[in-house]
Amino acid sequence: MPEFKRVLVANRGEIAVRVLRACQSLGLETVAVFSDADRDAPHVRMATFARNIGAPPASESYLRADVLLQVARETGADAVHPGYGFLSENAGFAQAVMDAGLVWIGPSPHAIVAMGSKTGSRKLMQAAGVPLVPGTVEAITDEAELIRLAEEMGYPVMLKAAAGGGGKGMRRVDDPDQLLSGFRAARSEARNSFGDDAVYIEKFVVNPRHVEIQVLADMYGTTLHLFERDCSIQRRNQKVLEETPCPVLPEVTRQAMAQVAIQAARAVDYVGAGTVEFLFGGDGSFYFLEMNTRLQVEHPITEMVTGIDLAQAQLRIAMGEPLWFAQDDLTMHGHAIECRVYAEDPAQNFSPAPGRITAYREPGGPFVRVDSGVTVGFEVPIYYDPMIAKLVVWGRTRDDAIARCDRALREYRVSGIRTSIGFFRQVLADPAFRSGVYTTGFITPEFLEGLSHGEERSEELASIAAAIAQFEVDHAPRPGATRSEGSAWKRAARWKSSHRVKG
Amino acid sequence: MPEFKRVLVANRGEIAVRVLRACQSLGLETVAVFSDADRDAPHVRMATFARNIGAPPASESYLRADVLLQVARETGADAVHPGYGFLSENAGFAQAVMDAGLVWIGPSPHAIVAMGSKTGSRKLMQAAGVPLVPGTVEAITDEAELIRLAEEMGYPVMLKAAAGGGGKGMRRVDDPDQLLSGFRAARSEARNSFGDDAVYIEKFVVNPRHVEIQVLADMYGTTLHLFERDCSIQRRNQKVLEETPCPVLPEVTRQAMAQVAIQAARAVDYVGAGTVEFLFGGDGSFYFLEMNTRLQVEHPITEMVTGIDLAQAQLRIAMGEPLWFAQDDLTMHGHAIECRVYAEDPAQNFSPAPGRITAYREPGGPFVRVDSGVTVGFEVPIYYDPMIAKLVVWGRTRDDAIARCDRALREYRVSGIRTSIGFFRQVLADPAFRSGVYTTGFITPEFLEGLSHGEERSEELASIAAAIAQFEVDHAPRPGATRSEGSAWKRAARWKSSHRVKG
C-alpha cells in the first residue's frame, strides 16, 4: 500500500493552491515550488515548505523534472502531484518520479502514453468500441462505395481533399442527391488546387458541442463516472466557461456517454481522476475526441454538483484507498457554472494583460467559490498562462446559477490589470446562452464586436472617475494623504459624539 | 400581490452584504445605509444606492426608524429588509414600514410581538401543545403533590427557592429517595437565606444542547422546516460555532422537533424565515426556548446542506410567491459548520479588539464560504457587534467538514486586529468536539486557560518574525522600500534571462 505524508506540488497558480488545499484537508504536509517570478504567490505562502526552482521561463523552472526530483529528495517529499499543464501529462516525468521511489499522483505512464498520441488513442479506442467521428482516411475512387459510406454514416457528410487545407477542396453534402456532383466538384477543385484529386469522406458533425465525462478509478478496477461537463463556450479553441449538467443532453445520451467514458478509461487500466472529451452533435450523436489524463481545469463544477472533492479523491486513490462510494451513491444535485478569469483584454481580442494587481476583492456568499492563485500586490507574470482565478457558482436550477454567477461577477473587483470578468457578464446575458442551445461557435466576431462597444452609462461613470482621479492628482496637497476623506468622516463622528456627551 | 423592485437594507456588516447578494441575484436594486463609521464598508460599496444615516452609535443611525423611513421614501425603495439585530424584531418598525406603504420583509408585527415576550410566548406555546421545560411557578407545600409532580416530569429535578438567586436554595434531586429530604433542606435553606421558604420544582435538563429548527412559511399557510442546527458551542451565552446536522440527534427526535417547530410557527401565523430554539437534553427530551422572528446569524449552514438560499427565500415569500418546493423535496445533504469570526482576543477572555485591518485574505476553494462585512483597510468600529465574518464549510461527512474547516481557518489571514480564528482551531481539535458529544458548557475556564498558553513553536516563530520586523525598522534605508526583496527576485530574473538570450 503506497503511503505518503508530504506531497510536492509541481505546479503554480490556482491549481497549486487547489492541490495544497486538498493535501491540508487530508492532514498531509506540502512542498511548494516557485520560480523567481512567483516568490510572493499564494501557493508559496500556503505550503508547509517552499523551494525556489529557477528562472521565470517554465523551461527553466516548472518544467525542470531534474530540479523537481532533487527538491523532492531534499525536502523529504514522498509523493508528487503535477496539477494540470506543465509536466502533468509527461509520462517520462511520471516514470522518473516512480523510479525515485516516490508516489506519482496520477495515472500510470502507460495510460499517459496511450492517451497522449492522437492517432494511437484513436486506434485504441476503436478497438475498445468507442465511437469516433466516422470517416475514411484513404482516398475514395469508387462512386458506389462513396454512396454506401455516406448512407452508413448518415448525412450531412464532408468531402475533404486529402492534400487539402484552408477550406479548399472541402464540400459539405446535406443529402444524397448532391453527393455525386459534390464529389466530382471536390475532386476537380482538389486537382486544380493541389494537383492531387484524392478525396475522402468524413461525417459532418452539425452544431457541435464539447461535452466531457469525469471519471474516477481506483487501483482495484473500480471505475466510476461523475457525469458530464459542457465546455462549448470557447475562445481560440480554449474553454472559457463551463457548466454542468449540459443543458441539452438527454438522460439516455448522458448514460451512454458515461458508459463509453468508463470503457475508454478501462481500456488503458486508468487509475485516478481523468476526463474523456466528446464532440456532441446537434443530432444527438457523440464521438470520442481525447482523454485528459489529469485533473481538469474545470473540475470544480463537478465537485459542486456531486459533493465529491476530486483533488482529495486523487490523493486518496494514490494512497491505495478503494473508492469509498458506488456509482449509485452519486447524483447530480443542482447546476454549476465556472468562469475562467484571465488577465487579458477581451475587447482587444483577448490579448494578454499581465501586470501588478493593485486592488483585489473576490466575491463571496452562498454557493460561490473562487479558486485563485493571486492576491493584491502580486504581479501576474508574463511567463505563464494568463488564468488568474476560477469563479465557480452553484444553483438549484440553471437559472439560479446564472443569476448568482452574474451577481458574483458584479462583486469581483480587480484593479491594475484587465480581466475577462466583464466579458462573462455579456456571455451570461446572451439569449443563446440563456436558452442553453449554443455550440462551440458561440463566440463570434460579432459577439466580440459588441464587447468593444462599452455601455454608454458605464463609460460616462468611468469618465467621471477618471476626471476625479486626475483632479485629486492635480490638487494633491502632499503625498500619502489619500485616505483623508474617510478619516474625515470618522474624525467628524468622534468629535460630534464626544462633544455631545460633554454638552 | 406585493411587488417591489428596490430594497432598503436597514443593517450593516456581513448581514447587510448577505441581503444585498440575495437582492442582486433576484435582479432587485438595493439601498444601503451607513453611519459615519461605515462609509468604506463593503455593503456601502456593493449596493445600488447608499445613504448616510447619522453618527456611529446605533441609537443615532441604524436604530433610527424615522431616518430609515425617510431614506426609503427619498430613494424610492419599496421594501425594507431588516437583517438581524437592530430593528429586525421591532414590531413598531415593521408596522411603520407597512404603514408607509412599503413591503416589510419579515413576519407580521403580530407574530413578532407574540414571540417577543418570554412569558407571553410560553403561554401561547403551551396552548399550542409545544413542550416547555416542565415546572411549577407556584410554591409547593404538599409533599404528596411534590412526589406526584416529580414522577410526572421525571428525574432529575431541580428544587428552587422562589425568592432565590445565586445558587442559594437550589437542590438537584436525582432519585425519589432523596426527594423529600432535599425538599426539606431546600425550604430550610430558603427560609434562612431569604426569609421565605417557598420552593418550586422544575425539570433538570441534564447535559443540555442548544438545537434549533429553521422554518419557512409562505403567505398561503404552507409552513415547512429545513431541519436543525446545533448551536451548543457558546461563550458568554453567545453562539460561536454551529453545525448541522446535530451530531447526536436521533432521526425520530429530529422529526418530532421539526413538527413542534412548525406547530409553533403556525400558532402565530408565521410568514417568512424563522427559527424555533430548543433545549435538547442528554436524555433525548427537548423543550421550547423561544422563536426568533428573523433570519438567524447561523442560517448559512442550513443553506449548505439543503441548497435553499434562505435570504432569497425571504424575498420571494415577501413578493407573494408560494413556496416552490415541498417538504419531501428537502433533504439534508452532507454536513456544514459555521465559525463566527469575531474581532476579539480569545486569550483575554474574548475582550473586544476593534481597529484597522491592515492585511486581509479570506480562504477559498471547494465547499468553503465566507460571509463577511469587512475588507483590508476597513476600521472595525467600536460601536457595533464584534463579528466581522462567518466562515462556513461543507463536507460529505462531519469528519470531512471538520478537516476542511481547519484547513480554511489555517488559510484565513487577518492583520491589524486580533480575531477568534485561532480559537476555532482549538475547538475543532478538542476530543469532545470531535466525538460530537458536547454540551452548552463546552467552553470551560480550563479550555480558555489552554488558549492563553500559546504553542511553543508558534511563539518561537512569532519571536523570529518580531525580531526581523524590528531589524528591518532599525535598518530601514529609507521609507517606502519595503518591497525591495520581492523586486530583487524579479529584477535578478529578468536580468538573467535577458543576459542569457544576448549571450
Next chain:
Amino acid sequence: MIYEVTVGEAVRRVSVDKRDGLYFVSVDEGPVRRVESLKLGQVLSMLVEHRSVEAGLARREGGWDVSILGSTHACDVVDPQRKALRLAGGAGSGALKASMPGRIIGVLVEVGQAVSKGQPVMVIEAMKMENELKAPIDGQVVEILVEGGQAVESGAALMLIAAPA
C-alpha cells in the same frame, strides 16, 4: 476644472468642482451631479447622487484605466489648457513603446527602413501569446532599442521612428 476625457471614440468634457469635500461634476454641460468620493488605495468609491459606484484605477500613459463592474475603460484625460501647450510643442517623433510587459520575439523592420502608420514592426510575447506592435506614425526607423529575446517592462521604449521631414 474641466477635463477632456476620451473613452474609445467618445470624448466627454467633464467639469469637476470640489467644495466642502464633495465633488460637483457635470458631463458635457449636462446637469451638475453631487459626488461623494473616497479613495481607498487604488479604488475610488463614489456616491454619484447616492448611486454607489466603485471604480478601480490604474495609471496609464495620458490618463487612467478605470474598471467598473469588471470592465476596464481606457480613459485619456486631457486638461484642455495643457493640451494646447502640448500641441504647440514639437510633433511627429514616434517612439514605439511596449503596450504590455513581455519578451520581444521578433523585430520585423530594420534601421533606415520606411514604415507606415499601423504597419506591424515588432512582435512581443506574453503569456504564451504573440502580439504585434504597430508603427505609431508614418516615417523612417531611426533606432531599434531592443533585441530579439529581450524581456521588457510595460511602457519601455522599443524603437524610434522619425516622421518624414
Next chain:
Amino acid sequence: MIYEVTVGEAVRRVSVDKRDGLYFVSVDEGPVRRVESLKLGQVLSMLVEHRSVEAGLARREGGWDVSILGSTHACDVVDPQRKALRLAGGAGSGALKASMPGRIIGVLVEVGQAVSKGQPVMVIEAMKMENELKAPIDGQVVEILVEGGQAVESGAALMLIAAPA
C-alpha cells in the same frame, strides 16, 4: 544584532544577521537558521529553512503583534543595549493608556487618590462590552485626562499616576 523578545512569560534572545538579502537567525544561542523574508504590506512571508511561515504584523507599544495561523502573539522587543539605557532613565511614572479604542464609561478614582497596581481605575466600552483598565503601578492619581462618555483611540493617555516618592 540581538533582540530580547518577550511573548507571554517567555523571554527569548533572538540574534539576527543579514547577509546578501538573507537573514540568519538564532534563538537562545540555538542553531543558526536561514530565513528568506519578504515583507508584503503588513505581512512577513518567511521561509525559515524553507518552511513557509506567514506572519501578520501590527505595531504595538514596545514591539509587535504577530499573527501566525489565526493566533496573535504580543511580542515585546527590546534591544538589550537600548534597554540598558532606558532603565537608567527615570522610572516610576505611570501613564494609563487605552488598550483598545472605545468609549470611557466610568472613571473609578479621583485625582489625589492612592491606587495600587492592578486596581481597576477606569472602565472602557467597546463593541457592547465593558472592560476594566487597571493601574499600571502603585501610586497616586495625578491627573485624569478624559471624561466619562469620551471616545478614545487605542494608546491614548487616560490618566497619570505618580509613584510614591
